[in-house]
Each structure stands twice: as structure tokens, then as C-alpha cells.
Amino acid sequence: GIQVEQSPPDLILQEGANSTLRCNFSDSVNNLQWFHQNPWGQLINLFYIPSGTKQNGRLSATTVATERYSLLYISSSQTTDSGVYFCAVGFAGSQGNLIFGKGTKLSVKP
């Protein structure tokens, strides 16, 4: 069946460290978004990236659609980066609904 799997489930970093979060998906996609859920529960859209590479400050993302995975890179992590990172995928042939992964919970220690 359709699946979105994120790894690792939990990640603890020291401030200043770099990290890579992964999202694997089971079928062709026409939408892929990365979100950061902050401690207040808000979903902050980081990237819309069904394919290719994008960068925004210390964050960048790459999606290799043919190999069915996406990566989110966080460089020089800060304590404010803490929270849960979700990958959400819109599969080709669907009506546009997003399937979310279970998330990666990131804790950045000072």
C-alpha cells in the first residue's frame, strides 16, 4: 500500500551540528512538502519539493523522485530548530490529499 516512512524517529543534536532527515515513499508523487511543527503545534511549511533541490538559509532539501526518497538537511543547528519534522506526500493519481509520515523529533541541546 501507499506508505511514507521517515527516519530517524528521534534525533538529539548539540547546537551547531548538522543533520540529515530522510523520507521514503512508496509510489510516484506529484507533491512533496516538508514541515516543521513547533512546540505550539503550528505546521510551518519548509519546502515544496516534488523533485530537485532547494535551499533556504541553513536548510536545504533534495528529492530524487525516481528513487522515491527525499532528504532534509539542517546545518549549524540551533535550539529553535527543535520540534517535529514531517514529510508529506501527494501521490500521483490521488485527489491531492497529503499522506504524512510519522515525523522525526529533533532536539537540539545548547
Place this chain on the structure above:
Amino acid sequence: EPEVTQTPSHQVTQMGQEVILRCVPISNHLYFYWYRQILGQKVEFLVSFYNNEISEKSEIFDDQFSVERPDGSNFTLKIRSTKLEDSAMYFCASSELTGDQPQHFGDGTRLSIL
């Protein structure tokens, strides 16, 4: 930058009562969505809406749920007779088109059923 707005931010309701969650999508968007996140779990799709009708709905979206676009700006989710397990964060989203367009999410309504 235009954004999706949701009201209220927090709703506390007695079990069995009806609740209406409100959303104002981005003005030129045509597709609207509701998602739900039970505390500590992943975000789950409930329903999508286009051209004044439901496009797709999940198994969660049973007969106690309904959606409506009562005017040109609001998009509502009604839960007819709330249950304890309806306690969750409810997110509204909108997109310009379906499929290969990003969805923009509101800040959510935290619904607590007592």
C-alpha cells in the same frame, strides 16, 4: 504573504455537543482540505473540497462529520455529536490547484472534548 486563518484557536466542548470549526482559505485558492492530528501522532487527511462538493474523504470522515462553504470566504468543518476520541488538532489547508501545487496550512484549532 496571504495565509490560511482558523478560528477558534482552542475549543472546549462537552461530549455529545456539536462543534463547528472555521477556516478562511487563501482567496484565490480553489481546493480546501481538513486534516486531523491526535496528540503525539501523525497528521491524517480527513476530506478535500472543490467546486462546492467533496472531492475525496478518508475512512475517518464518517457521518458525524460534514463540510461546507457557506459563503465566498469561509470553509467549515462540523462535528455533529462529539466523542472523546475527537479530541485533536484540526488543520485547514488550501491550494491553488490540486495535485502538483503546495498546500498552505492554517495554525490549527485544538479541540478538547470533555
